[in-house]
Amino acid sequence: MSLTLYNTLTRKKETFTPVHPPLVGLYLCGPTVYNDAHLGNARGPIVFDVLTRYLRYLGYQVRYVRNITDVGHLVGDSDEGEDKMAKTARAQKLEPMQVAQHYTVRYRQAMSALGCLPPDIEPQASGHITEQIGLISEILDRGLAYEVNGSVYFDVPKYNAEGLNYGRLSGRVVEELLANTRAELAGQDEKRSPADFALWKKAAPEHLMRWPSPWGEGFPGWHLECSAMSRKYLGAEFDIHGGGLDLMFPHHECEIAQNEASGTPSTGARFWLHNNMLTVNGQKMSKSLGNFVTLNEMFQGQSAALSQAYSPMTLRFFFLQAQYRSPIDLSDEALQAARKGFRKLMNGLRLLDSGKLEARSGEPAVDADKLAANSQQLLALSKKPFEFLSDDLNTPRAVAAVFDLLKRFNSLAASPAALAEVSPEAVAEASAAYRAVVSDVLGLRDEPRASAEDLLALALGFYQEAKSEKAYDKVDQIRTALKSQGIVIKDTKTGVEWAYSED
């Protein structure tokens, strides 16, 4: 069962083999930490978390790098304008790195709630200035960049003249790009061609984030960090580069150009994977449409675009219901369906925990062929989710196959006779497969629903009732049970209270 992945670079599904098995290097473009992540921002981290988990399930040793962009990402994703970080810092009267830390902490918390494993390396753009300057110097040495007035630009026409192909990833043609961008050229006359992009920008006097360089004080271009950091931590040629479809052009296109123009020429990753976008009630999410929802707003039910709060695991399951290359539309209905599906899968784990599928009374007199056929069928059912995962990470079909398996478990649990007609080994193997796909690969985990506080109130209600019924044995029983939980019941004139036991 070999893993195939759709490679944007070649526009086809390819069998995945790592450069240096069993190692796999995976790089995902992380957040620009100038505001809170919105719902759409969660799709990529969830998709590539599942991919990382699945690669590990398959036995690969994955080094998963997800960066933090804290410098160089300008408003409008362009080469001119204010740095997104600096803009927020100015608005909030903070040091840019305070802004970065604030949103980075919140991003990590949200990712953790969504069940996304922390990356193995989480490099910050501002922490790799030396490496970025080094890479620019290499590109200048190759003659594929030029310095103008303290800034350095990548020379796209010259790059293409050398037989390399800027546009290879996104399928864009430089001539068309030039025609489209000519109108936007005002004030960008430093560039020899409008297709060129910044590797290093001279810092204006008021610019806060600035570092010395061979070209004067400035800061790196947005695209540069990913080339420099992926090479540093994964090598010049590595396995997988992920990101949202919106990053394919210009960000990833520029990354490839930088990689090819470096002193260690390569496309960088062999596989370039892109997850598709999220719409909300059929529309692109945007602040002006009032359907812009941050992760925390959803978790806490603070968004007018949704009728209620939805949990992190509900959102995770929601995203798994679409193949990552398809668009996905979010709505109350879709989230409620996702919640239901998620809870079903959790009840499946509870069924396996209950031991009901292991309960057998005596040796059954079952036809050996029938036993073998049933067992075979159960095992085939349990392998299906992995077959779909191996097909370009088809999570919706994998999830459907898990539901088929659960249906079979439920009917086995309901009928001792049916259970007797499957071998215990097959049941055990299928159970292990269910756990592996649900917990380990899809990364779904129980979310506490009943709160300890509410359940405690319930117990105190029982206590009060037992007291009024003068059922003193029950009174003592509840008192003892709560005491063992560190809770002391106090009888007062006005009713019942509790306090922490201070022992």
Add this chain to the structure above:
Amino acid sequence: MSLTLYNTLTRKKETFTPVHPPLVGLYLCGPTVYNDAHLGNARGPIVFDVLTRYLRYLGYQVRYVRNITDVGHLVGDSDEGEDKMAKTARAQKLEPMQVAQHYTVRYRQAMSALGCLPPDIEPQASGHITEQIGLISEILDRGLAYEVNGSVYFDVPKYNAEGLNYGRLSGRVVEELLANTRAELAGQDEKRSPADFALWKKAAPEHLMRWPSPWGEGFPGWHLECSAMSRKYLGAEFDIHGGGLDLMFPHHECEIAQNEASGTPSTGARFWLHNNMLTVNGQKMSKSLGNFVTLNEMFQGQSAALSQAYSPMTLRFFFLQAQYRSPIDLSDEALQAARKGFRKLMNGLRLLDSGKLEARSGEPAVDADKLAANSQQLLALSKKPFEFLSDDLNTPRAVAAVFDLLKRFNSLAASPAALAEVSPEAVAEASAAYRAVVSDVLGLRDEPRASAEDLLALALGFYQEAKSEKAYDKVDQIRTALKSQGIVIKDTKTGVEWAYSED
């Protein structure tokens, strides 16, 4: 009530005033992320978290910087030997930055459990190579460092010859240092004087962490990062630098020397604060004595040195029971006493939440003088904790004062007559003070004790009992109560089960 702090630099308690009020810059030496933090490592972050919280309570805008050391800290805290990060990376066959990320993630989790607010900026040493190279260049320009064979050393004798005083912070005399270190000089012949220390080290061919510099490929000396990063984020002259007593020499001494020898000469911080050390059962914590306990080992009850698990808040309260400049000894007895004290304070919050201190029946006929005197006395009691906090952060006396206040609250709650003899305004103000000191300043917060799972089992027990007693109204009541918590009860042949409601 002005805040006084003991300044190691001047060896006396001084009234604290910031360089640029209302801003306060606070820098704390953070962890070297090559292994899990042990119990002693938690003291500094807790002490300086309380200081940060108290400064904010007093109205200051604190910028709290705590760094992550991920390069340059060599085994034995010396200038020769293997990098601690690289050593762990080699042992675990990982990239050094994977080691850094692994232990950084765990450190942040532990700090969060201990109620320590995340720092406002959390800079990594490896992310500030440019800044460190810049600082070295300044020191070379001042003639206070020299290059030998690709390494750069700080010239301590020359620094002292210029009238500056290496040894000022720790009270050590360079001549004595020289006498003591002469024996250790083997292999360190690059240094002109044994008191000199490394600013930049040439990387041996096998060294993994290396960056280009004007002096060839290498890596920064351990002491350098804190000078470079505190200056970058807090300015050349800032307010408070914290750290453990074990860092006073050589680490902080070298920081001050680097700061004074820079292009922006200053001691760096005006106040240098040092927290004292932790002993375990009267002994220094060490691996060979078998009393080396990591935070997670304690929280999970996995240490042979302790008889049981203790919660993060228990450890936090334990540390608050000593003034930060005193040594503190940890033992089962001390932790159990801390747990008890912590729970008492939490029950105090429950008392305030109960509204009992607001309950008043009618207008009492109380003597006006008595009312005024009692109210005055309560207010005085409620101010005491802050007076002690303002006295060099005397948390043990502050905690004792909080207990006095709680005692008074308890007696007021127990006697409506007594409560009637204090003005509601005084009670409200004292209650607010209790909350402020316990929650906001000391940073103590409720830890769930009763688990939802155990309480659910209790409720299911009641359900089963009601069923066997054929008390069907009670059966329905429990069913409904749990349903509202998202839990569905299932009656089976063998007993009672629950599942998640899938709605």
